[in-house]
Amino acid sequence: MATLLIMMGVSGAGKSTMASALSEHFGFTYLDADDFHSDAAKAHMAAGKPLTDEMRAPWITRMCDYLKEQADSDATFVLAFSGLKRSHREPFRHCGLDTHFLFLDGDAATIADRISARQGHFMPPELLDSQFEALERPDLQKEPDVTPLNIHPPVPGVLDQAIDYIESLKARSD
Secondary structure, three states, X not given: OOEEEEEEOOOOOOHHHHHHHHHHHHOOEEEEHHHHOOHHHXXXXXXXXXXXXXXXXXXXXXXXXXXXXXXXOOOEEEEEOOOOOHHHHHHHXXXXXXXXXXXXXXXXXXXXXXXXXXXXXXXOHHHHHHHHHHOOOOOOOOOOOEEEEEOOOOHHHHHHHHHHHHHHHHHHHO
């Protein structure tokens, strides 16, 4: 059975950076949820408009369909995906992979600083407020497959937290 590690959080939390670094560190397959967006959805966000849940549904379906095709492999995938609402996270739990979420948890000021330093991303900084408004923080009692990671340390410190978590998962499965 394939394993799916979902690096989740609001835009600018470091999902792509962390997922890419974990993929490189462990030799996992990196997936970016942004690559599954339609051109229309990207244009909508680039125009400064947040996606609605109705607009997100086909995006999530495309990702889940791809992952279901991979479920019988022995691969480990690291997906950079916002996962803002529990209803957005839930479909991934039913794709047939051993699924774990790593929640990049940080405050709006820290994330706003990171977004303002980014260049060439279709998600404008003005949409950060809508990301926090849409965010349903994981209830760890109801979503025990979610592990929060504190994003206040520099990237190497956050990466160390994620590596330690993945190492603990590997130790449990041995």
